[in-house]
Amino acid sequence: MTIGSFVLKNALRNKRRFTLSVLSVAMSLFLLVTLLVTLRELTNPPEDLGAALRVVVRSRISIANLLPARQRTVIEHIAGVEAVSPFTWFGGQFKNEDSMTFAQFAIEPSLMQTIFGEAKLPADQLAAFIADRRSCIVGKITADKYGLKIGQLMSLESSFYPNPIELKVAGIYAGSMDDRNVLFHHKYLDEASGDLGQVGTWWVKVRTAEDMPQVISAINQTFANTSAEVRAETERAFQLSFVSMFGNVKFLVSVICSVVVFALLLVTASTMSMAIRERFRELAVLKALGFRRRELAAFILAESFGLAMLGALVGIGSAYALFTFADIPKMTNSFFVSLEVTPRIMGLAALVAACLGVIASIAPAVAVARTTVVQGLKTLD
Amino acid sequence: MALPLNYNIRNVLIRWRATLATVIGVALVVSVYVSLQAMAAGLEKTSANTGDPRNILIVRKGSTAESSSQVTREQFQIIPYLPGIARSARDQPLVSADVIVLVTVPRRENGGEANVILRGVSPAGAELRPQVTLIAGRWFTPGKREVVVSQRLSKRFANFGLGDKFTSAGKTLTIVGVLEGGNSAFDSEVWLDADECRALFDRENYSSVLVRTENPEAAKTLMARVEADKRLPLRALPEVEYYAAQTKTAMPFKFLASALAIMMSVGAVFAAMNTMYASVGARTREIGTLRVLGFRRRAILTSFLIEGAFLSLIGGLLGCLIAAGIYILIRDHPIGTMSFDSFSETVFQFRITPWLAVKGLIFSVLLGIFGSLLPALRAARLPVIGALKSL
Structure with missing residues (x-):
């Protein structure tokens, strides 16, 4: 058995939990992408091809x-x-x-x-x-x-x-x-x-x-x-002037985004620590066999990171598919003409997922490193 | 026989580490839901606070907002002589012809701009709107280019402090007073004299007319009279009714609240399921023992459902507390957004009603029940002997 397949087998030993965790990460990232895309659409109106040569004149x-x-x-x-x-x-x-x-x-x-x-x-x-x-x-x-x-x-x-x-x-x-x-x-x-x-x-x-x-x-x-009196400005500036009118709404959506990310972090972290606590005795056996703390930490990290990235793939992928192929005007009752998932947004969501995978592995890894072999073997539950 | 409630409560508390993450997850879902609904409630309350039951608002037929309505001076001259209009202490009919002008003004922070409602009112205008009080300075003197701004707008826009001056349409206006609208739509307005407003902004017509009627009977007669009068292509409706219909702005908040609640709760249900499955897994022997003692499958099922519900109820309570914390934090900083009814800045207060909190709690309990349904079924179906043998 290679190290890779060992990690994979461990991750998949409780398939139901694995699926639920991946899905909850995916759902949260889907939500994050949706919020970011909506925010971008509200605060950054689409560029118009002809806009570069157009001036809008309105009453001052x-x-x-x-x-x-x-x-x-x-x-x-x-x-x-x-x-x-x-x-x-x-x-x-x-x-x-x-x-x-x-x-x-x-x-x-x-x-x-x-x-x-x-x-x-x-x-x-x-x-x-x-x-x-x-x-x-x-x-x-x-x-x-x-x-x-x-x-x-x-x-x-x-x-x-x-x-x-x-x-x-x-x-x-x-x-x-x-x-x-x-x-x-x-x-x-x-x-x-x-x-x-x-x-x-x-x-x-x-x-x-x-x-x-x-x-x-x-x-x-x-x-x-x-x-x-009039105010003349480029079409772009004219479009952007509407953004300021939305007032605190932009701030609000940003706060919600942060809350979502935080909730997501909690869920994954708790799942990871649950998976490790259940397996404490085995990890103690591995320790007794001569595996180093570093290696055990790497196992945990690999599992957690893999879980988070799989969730990211599902969540970001489904958001991308939805916003790219669905009929946006119909779905939003013509409130939005298009919702574009930019590479930047996808990158940001993937980054969040990566951080999540790393952070979630820290607490279990530290716990494993701290326990002595005897203590670990004694653990029930 | 049912398992004692205490059993579940102590179980949740003893496994606090696994429980905590789920509880906080549910708490965040509930707090987002309650906060967004509280904003919608705040907006609706602002509309509901506006309007006096004795007042009738007259606007042009077909216009949905005061700002897009027009009442000509000829039409206005007919209105004070209609029957049933109340009179002031000085025996003048209580009628105010208003002019609504939207002006773009710079915000205090980050350099943006927004539209603000400038309302020109007749001398009776303030008396007709008892919720409006002057809290600093004095009322404007017609003809001297003076205005009174609401306290909430003065906090949000540059040059809106007492004694400041701002320019619009090439004319410089001085702020001589600050008004307080008692959480009504008037909290988002700047007031000045109606005829001066028409002159400054080159408006031939008024926007709307507000009248006080003697009694509800007279109000009905007056509305029918305006409707029937061929000289008046106008519509008269109770002021309260007019503002109650201004709900477009609250819609996106409600939509966002529901959409986010649904999506986030899917995630929270997954988390609750994970916790409950782990809880069932760890207690397999215990469950076997309970079965041997004579507890039925049904009792086990109910017990786990109650446990899940209790777990997320704690989350729900925490969520309501978080929402209340947000409320306390931003109580002194009212939220402003663009009203979709008047196309201008509307300032409102976050508002958590008891009913909203109850809705949040019910929502959290439902989350818990959904999340624990499958794990509970699994617990109830465990074979007795196998469960006892498990480690």
Whole structure:
């Protein structure tokens, strides 16, 4: 019998306990990965392909304040600006649902390709969208969720605008940062709401990346000390500004993560010490046979480490499989578009498992090292 | 005949080393569950504390939040003359037209920003909301760009202290007072004069109108009247009802509590099973002896189930204590998060109700019973002679 098979046989002698321990480690690591992935998704919105060249302009007061439509021509004349589209949140409720699972934005359809080029849409559908003022395009996730087909009508009641709108689906797009949104004509919104002359935000396409800083400061300065001051920032900064609004929630999830890791450590440590205590007499026999403390400690470490790593494999593997292959929007009721298990998160979870395996072996190893052969042989239980 | 309870209790205590890890494991599961539910409860309590049963809130038809509602000045001029509205000591109708503006302000810590509700209130506004009291400074004087902030917001945002100034929409506002909202939604607001607010932020319309009615009968009549009046495309509803419906923010907390509880409890059940199996294994001879003495299989089964339940009940109690410890630690630091109803910072207090603690304990007992079911069955099924022979 080799040393390796000796350790393996020892680990598997109580198969039920072994399975239960591996599963509890796996469950805890699964949970840890889930929390880390969710936290990452909340605090680190996905990067958008086109985002590098986009600037978002909103009211300096807050995002809930509207901007005057007259600002558009002013922004268009700033050097380095390629195109400007309004981007107004409609806040519509579809089919009397309790909560909104997708947002609707009013934009300038003719600039769809220029500004939101990463959203892939067949040319004929785009042409149909541009041609029909009362049409809209729907993101693939939302289209799938409600089974929306081209030509279908959707009526939306807004909590913000007094009049409901009715949109005809002209196309279904995919490949943008958020394939849940419904985009429609700003002109239709203006008509339906009685030409308020107001927009939510401006989305600006900048010609080159070098122009970004100048364009941003030029926009901010142009409207400084006017009745409608603005804040222009990169799309990335705009997305990240939402993260701060979540307040203490991020801290909270981090605390829960730590609690989970701690609970996990306890469970494994207790299982390990249980397995060793049961086997105290045998270890004393090994000692009597001439095995050194170091070697006995190595046996224990190998068993504990192996158990933890097997648990890690099962837990991290199943989390990876779930978040990679499952339909995330469907599972989370469109709250999350995607949940990505990054190598970093997997590495962190594996590191936790490795530490766990090592730490759990310390107490039993010390106990074995301290006992004399006679004491060990005397142990019952 | 059943085995005495004392037998189980002493068994759990004597094997404390194996027991301890399981107990702490269960305790952590229960404490996470109770704490998250306590946050949801705190949020809901904040909504429930807001609103006076005598008040009626009037908003635009179809709007789900005050901040997205609009009431024009023409509409507002009709409302004070509707029947059934209570009058103040100075014989003025108790009506407040409010303007809600969200402003982005910097946090005190780590440089982030968040939206805060700025509420413009009419002179009767404070009288209509008895839970709001001024705890420092004075009320604002209309026209002097003065505001009163809630104590909880002043702790969380930069330049929100008494006497400080902050800028929004190019105008500098001075903080002249600090209010306390009695654990209501007003604890997350900044107040100023309604008409001044409209002027500062270029708002043509009011957001909502709050009225005090003479009695519940008058309230019903008033609501029906607003509904029927063709000049008013508005909806009148009891203020209490409006705030009770603001529950979207508590939902993610409740969801997280349940999801985590389920996943963590699977792990805890595995741990409890391990402990109980080991306990059964070590006591094989003892169990054989009990059987010989005449205890039935059923008695052994019940006994082990009770032991498992007792084990995790200790964990549950410990978990509730941990949650209570967290409560004491953060009592003076209210939690803030983004409200999904108003899209602004809402500050609330962690709240452990007795019912939550009981729920946590029931949950822990269930964990123990599930975890010890299979080991208990194994104990009950041990062959008597074989068990006696085992070492």
